[in-house]
Amino acid sequence: MTILKVKYRVPATSANLGPGFDSLGLAIELFNYLEMEEIEQGLRITITGEGAGELPTNKSNLVFRAAMAVFKKANKYPSGLRIIQHNEIPLSRGLGSSSAAIVGGVLAANHLIGNPLSIVELLEIATKLEGHPDNVAPAFFGGFVASCLAENSVKYITAHPDNELQIVLAIPDFQLKTKASRSCLPKEVPLKDVVFNISRVACLVGALMKSEFHHLSWATEDRLHQQYRSSLIPGLQEVIQAAKRAGAIASVLSGAGPTMLALSEKDPENVGEAMRLAFKRFGVEAKIVCTKICNNGAKTIDSFS
Known part of the structure; x- marks a missing residue:
């Protein structure tokens, strides 16, 4: 079953945490917001907040590219797409802004076409787009995540530390x-x-x-x-x-x-x-x-x- 409109909130992430280079990540309560809607035809992208006027609103947009990777994998395409992004995660500051865009894009796209892909498949798509899983994994799962690429797939372990920190x-x-x-x-x-x-x-x-x-x-x-x-x-x-x-x-x-x-x-x-x-x-x-x-x-x- 297809769904006409979905909205997602995706957290910022901090990778490495000191010694865990390219392997550890932590999700943070600072968010990007995304709305994705099927429309009759074409592509319409609106961006507010961080990156407004700087991020592309055409087919090179990272959220759109992530969504298209899901549609291609599932072989299901909407007739057209409207994407609304409201970003609170600063760009190019080491807070996982690109991972938030990718994770939001793959989750919203999958939801829009009836969730045909598993979370593991979505994680694989997101990691391929980002290049490594240390930010995308905690953006998906929250909390603290240790991850690596092994046997041609993403391996990860999650934990949810006490929120007193x-x-x-x-x-x-x-x-x-x-x-x-x-x-x-x-x-x-x-x-x-x-x-x-x-x-x-x-x-x-x-x-x-x-x-x-x-x-x-x-x-x-x-x-x-x-x-x-x-x-x-x-x-x-x-x-x-x-x-x-x-x-x-x-x-x-x-x-x-x-x-x-x-x-x-x-x-x-x-x-x-x-x-x-x-x-x-x-x-x-x-x-x-x-x-x-x-x-x-x-x-x-x-x-x-």
């Missing part, structure tokens, strides 16, 4: 494309740094799965990417230290950056102000958002409110 985002006023952020990473790293990260990742996964947050102070340490990306993000290390001095348990670069993320059990506003001031000392203006883990993942909604 506060998330503080310091979002700089400049964009940083993932490709540029990856370009500064070395082709090879010392074995001791690899071992350092492996040990931290193992403990980080355990800490989040058991909600033993006091371990996060050292379990989020990294030697594989943050130190190299600091050349593109003025004040990166100083923001981390400022957050910790203000009471955060841990602070890390969110995805490819430039957003910095802190985890705290108390006084998130104080942590955020400390992060903002640390950025400001390096000539960077940053917006502070205090939020928490989104344990629900993407879901259908009745309205954008």
Whole structure:
């Protein structure tokens, strides 16, 4: 059975969480909203909020491309499509804006044509479009997700930590494309740094799965990417230290950056102000958002409110 109109809410995501490079991700209560409707013919796309006037409203639009991948896989096509996007996730800030677009697109498209594809098939489509599962998986499932590509499919493990953990985002006023952020990473790293990260990742996964947050102070340490990306993000290390001095348990670069993320059990506003001031000392203006883990993942909604 086909459905004429669907609406979805998709969370922002933060990948890596320090040592979990390209493998760990966390869903965050900051959302993009999407409405998809079958119309008689053609394509009509409207975008408000973040990316309005910047994101394409033609067939190169990422939500549309994700939807078309679903229609092709299912071999079911609507006569025409209207897409309305309201975005609250900033673009190119390390908060999974592209993953939110892709996940929203595949879920809405599948729903629109009667849900012929399984969630596993949708995850595979989304991962292929994004290139890796570390953001798309938590956008689908919510909470904390460890994921990888193995045996030509996406493997993942989910957990839903206690919501008492506060998330503080310091979002700089400049964009940083993932490709540029990856370009500064070395082709090879010392074995001791690899071992350092492996040990931290193992403990980080355990800490989040058991909600033993006091371990996060050292379990989020990294030697594989943050130190190299600091050349593109003025004040990166100083923001981390400022957050910790203000009471955060841990602070890390969110995805490819430039957003910095802190985890705290108390006084998130104080942590955020400390992060903002640390950025400001390096000539960077940053917006502070205090939020928490989104344990629900993407879901259908009745309205954008």
